[in-house]
Amino acid sequence: MSALLPLEEALARVLAGAEPVADVQELPLLEALGRVLTRDIVSGIAVPGGDNSAMDGYALRAADAAHPLPVSQRIPAGSVGVQLQPGTAARIFTGAEIPPGADAVVMQENCVFENGVLSISGEVRCGQHIRPRGQDIDVGETVLSAGRVLRPQDLGLLASVGCARVAVYRPLRVAVLSTGDELREPGSGELRSGQLYNSNRYTLAGLLQSLNLEFIDGGIVADDPDATGGALLAAAQRADVVITSGGVSVGEEDHVKNQVERLGSLDLWKLAIKPGKPLAYGRIGDTPFIGLPGNPSSVFVTFCLVARPLLLKMQGVSERQPPGIRARAAFSVGKPGGRQDYLRVTLENTGSGIQARKFSNQSSGVLSSVSHSNALAIVPPGTVVAEGDEVEVLLLDLLTH
Numbered sequence: 195m196s197a198l199l200p201l202e203e204a205l206a207r208v209l210a211g212a213e214p215v216a217d218v219q220e221l222p223l224l225e226a227l228g229r230v231l232t233r234d235i236v237s238g239i240a241v242p243g244g245d246n247s248a249m250d251g252y253a254l255r256a257a258d259a260a261h262p263l264p265v266s267q268r269i270p271a272g273s274v275g276v277q278l279q280p281g282t283a284a285r286i287f288t289g290a291e292i293p294p295g296a297d298a299v300v301m302q303e304n305c306v307f308e309n310g311v312l313s314i315s316g317e318v319r320c321g322q323h324i325r326p327r328g329q330d331i332d333v334g335e336t337v338l339s340a341g342r343v344l345r346p347q348d349l350g351l352l353a354s355v356g357c358a359r360v361a362v363y364r365p366l367r368v369a370v371l372s373t374g375d376e377l378r379e380p381g382s383g384e385l386r387s388g389q390l391y392n393s394n395r396y397t398l399a400g401l402l403q404s405l406n407l408e409f410i411d412g413g414i415v416a417d418d419p420d421a422t423g424g425a426l427l428a429a430a431q432r433a434d435v436v437i438t439s440g441g442v443s444v445g446e447e448d449h450v451k452n453q454v455e456r457l458g459s460l461d462l463w464k465l466a467i468k469p470g471k472p473l474a475y476g477r478i479g480d481t482p483f484i485g486l487p488g489n490p491s492s493v494f495v496t497f498c499l500v501a502r503p504l505l506l507k508m509q510g511v512s513e514r515q516p517p518g519i520r521a522r523a524a525f526s527v528g529k530p531g532g533r534q535d536y537l538r539v540t541l542e543n544t545g546s547g548i549q550a551r552k553f554s555n556q557s558s559g560v561l562s563s564v565s566h567s568n569a570l571a572i573v574p575p576g577t578v579v580a581e582g583d584e585v586e587v588l589l590l591d592l593l594t595h
């Protein structure tokens with residue numbers, strides 16, 4: 195039996211040959227959510243553009259605050275004041291620019307305006323309640339870098355520097371083939387004995403859509419060499435990457451391996467992870483190919499750990515590894531394993547920290563273990579875990595975005 199390949203090694207090999215898609219699109223900001231910047235965005239302006247008030251109140255010289263002050267002008271947000279004469283105050287509203295000559299803002303709750311003069315209670319510091327020019331962004335500052343996946347707040351940040359359109363990569367086209375004679379599509383009638391509904395197609399379509407990648411549906415492929423070869427070739431012609439599920443073991447009904455070898459090149463690995471031992475990587479012609487295992491939980495885990503980083507790299511994304519966090523195991527692992535285990539767990543805030551509760555059945559065929567969990571707890575090979583030990587966990591929400 196060939197040695198088990200550590201995940202890091204498999205990942206390094208998969209990523210080595212991956213290049214970002216070449217095509218660039220110019221999109222209006224409102225259409226750019228989830229898309230990936232192809233170049234740095236540098237601000238041509240300062241934000242805010244001038245010193246402005248953080249409060250509704252009065253702008254004045256801090257040195258004048260002890261005296262009753264006439265109010266000489268009124269500055270709502272969006273209008274510009276005039277030079278403030280010493281010994282006077284300006285009525286000012288949140289976001290309005292500080293008039294020249296003023297060096298502090300007093301919030302209106304600390305002011306009394308009576309008989310035409312303003313009296314101020316409490317101490318007034320120079321600079322208080324003033325948001326300085328460039329507090330958020332400076333002229334010439336890189337606002338967001340190439341490779342950034344645009345989140346809602348990023349769209350806002352780009353708008354704040356006046357950016358109306360962005361250059362992003364076109365979505366990566368990813369073909370998904372589900373291999374297996376036993377598979378039926380939900381909605382295509384009742385199952386005969388020995389059959390099961392194709393769940394991998396839906397898990398993978400969802401994962402791709404969550405990552406803002408284009409899902410190309412290759413449907414179910416029969417366990418037959420010609421059907422497999424034909425489907426792989428057609429998929430490779432339409433897509434930037436081809437992903438299959440099932441058929442990568444070395445059984446007689448597993449044809450993916452031979453067909454990829456015939457059409458391109460293939461590495462077949464036994465990964466040192468659980469779930470998800472068999473994994474194939476190669477090319478069909480020039481098109482990268484990943485053969486995931488068939489078992490539904492393995493599909494999810496190997497997609498997240500191996501396919502996702504490849505796809506994100508090809509999509510031009512710079513941050514591809516979500517940070518792990520630490521949690522206390524609410525379970526134990528008594529027997530050290532030979533592979534790195536990715537246990538499906540639910541994280542709960544117990545008041546005494548974050549606790550990871552293990553799903554009862556960790557079999558690679560049990561997809562409920564993924565659906566009813568929100569994280570993967572990593573148990574390295576050769577380790578035992580006692581209840582209360584710290585373990586590293588990966589949040590599913592970070593892996594699926």
Ligand code: AMP
Pocket residue numbers: 372373374376377390391392393394395439440441442443487488489490
């Ligand atoms: P295989 O690697 O093709 O032998 O598949 C391993 C296991 O995963 C078998 O029990 C298959 O029935 C199951 N399986 C394969 N493909 C799918 C799929 N698309 N949906 C659900 N289960 C699958």
Ligand code: MG
Pocket residue numbers: 373374375417440441447488
């Ligand atoms: Mg099969």
